[in-house]
Amino acid sequence: MIILQAQQVGRSFDGITLFAGVNLEVQTNSRIGLVGPNGIGKTSLLKILAGEVAPDEGQVTTTKGMRLGYLAQDSGLDSSRTIFAEMLTVFEPLMALEQRMHDLEAQIASPDLDDDTMAQVMKQYDQVQHDFAEQNGYGYQAEIRTVLHGFQFDEATYEMPISNLSGGERSRLALAKLLLEKPDLLILDEPTNHLDITTLDWLEGYLRGYDGAILTVSHDNTSWIMWSTKSTKSHNTTLSTTKPTTRATSRRRPNAPLNCGKHTNANKQRSTSCKPLSIRILCAQVPPNRRRVAANS
Numbered sequence: 001m002i003i004l005q006a007q008q009v010g011r012s013f014d015g016i017t018l019f020a021g022v023n024l025e026v027q028t029n030s031r032i033g034l035v036g037p038n039g040i041g042k043t044s045l046l047k048i049l050a051g052e053v054a055p056d057e058g059q060v061t062t063t064k065g066m067r068l069g070y071l072a073q074d075s076g077l078d079s080s081r082t083i084f085a086e087m088l089t090v091f092e093p094l095m096a097l098e099q100r101m102h103d104l105e106a107q108i109a110s111p112d113l114d115d116d117t118m119a120q121v122m123k124q125y126d127q128v129q130h131d132f133a134e135q136n137g138y139g140y141q142a143e144i145r146t147v148l149h150g151f152q153f154d155e156a157t158y159e160m161p162i163s164n165l166s167g168g169e170r171s172r173l174a175l176a177k178l179l180l181e182k183p184d185l186l187i188l189d190e191p192t193n194h195l196d197i198t199t200l201d202w203l204e205g206y207l208r209g210y211d212g213a214i215l216t217v218s219h220d221n222t223s224w225i226m227w228s229t230k231s232t233k234s235h236n237t238t239l240s241t242t243k244p245t246t247r248a249t250s251r252r253r254p255n256a257p258l259n260c261g262k263h264t265n266a267n268k269q270r271s272t273s274c275k276p277l278s279i280r281i282l283c284a285q286v287p288p289n290r291r292r293v294a295a296n297s
């Protein structure tokens with residue numbers, strides 16, 4: 001099912017076209033990478049897809065009720081809470097349900113309840129307990145610990161105020177919180193900037209099993225981002241490019257090819273200064289049997 005669709009999307013700054021005519025479909029199980037060099041417009045496109053900024057041309061539509069989580073480039077958590085308390089905020093509705101369950105348990109234990117009221121309270125209790133279990137009420141704290149552990153926050157750090165953390169640590173924590181929220185569509189702008197190899201490995205494994213769509217940005221297609229397209233037995237894979245930007249085009253000689261030269265001597269001579277001048281949009285879908293609840297991994 002398509003959960004987000006961009007049609008003929010374009011963005012300009014100061015009358016200069018950054019990109020135009022971008023079409024993109026995100027399915028429930030899509031893995032999409034936007035790849036391109038510095039300053040080409042990846043973040044600008046991502047902000048439009050995330051609904052943070054309106055496009056100058058075209059439109060972006062999403063299905064009703066679709067939960068989107070966006071991690072901006074170099075963003076970090078800013079909070080007066082401790083690390084664990086901040087992660088708990090994701091589960092506030094579940095914690096309210098837990099409190100309701102305890103209130104009902106207290107009522108059931110009361111000797112003053114007549115039979116009719118007791119029957120009513122028991123019925124409510126059964127429903128609340130069912131909902132609590134179904135929403136992973138007995139496992140959410142373990143889920144928080146799993147994700148924090150993956151991002152190299154061990155138990156000794158749980159009560160540490162976030163205000164004491166470094167910029168890189170806050171970025172890692174922002175990503176951890178977003179994963180716990182489990183949005184239907186995860187939009188990540190260079191999420192790996194502050195991650196070491198161990199964390200990268202863990203994140204790759206986690207995202208492989210992510211039960212939702214992922215749209216992420218990278219400078220080059222040699223990075224971990226490629227797992228999303230190559231290693232998922234992709235079907236319906238498409239590769240499309242935006243129009244070259246006017247800025248980039250203006251730096252090129254008229255009629256020079258977009259790709260670095262492979263075929264002619266003239267192109268070879270230019271190849272040291274030649275860069276890919278477009279954002280590549282790499283799409284794949286994860287087969288349903290590869291998807292699982294990531295927290296159980």
Ligand SMILES: Nc1ncnc2c1ncn2[C@@H]1O[C@H](COP(=O)(O)OP(=O)(O)OP(=O)(O)O)[C@@H](O)[C@H]1O
Binds near residue numbers: 038
């Ligand atoms: N609000 C703005 N006003 C004017 N120009 C902008 C604005 N935002 C971005 N730009 C310009 O648009 C171009 C693309 O910026 P963008 O941040 O989208 O690139 P990027 O591909 O994400 O780069 P990087 O890889 O460095 O993150 C840059 O030249 C930037 O200066």
Ligand SMILES: [Mg+2]
Binds near residue numbers: 042043044073189
């Ligand atoms: Mg960027």
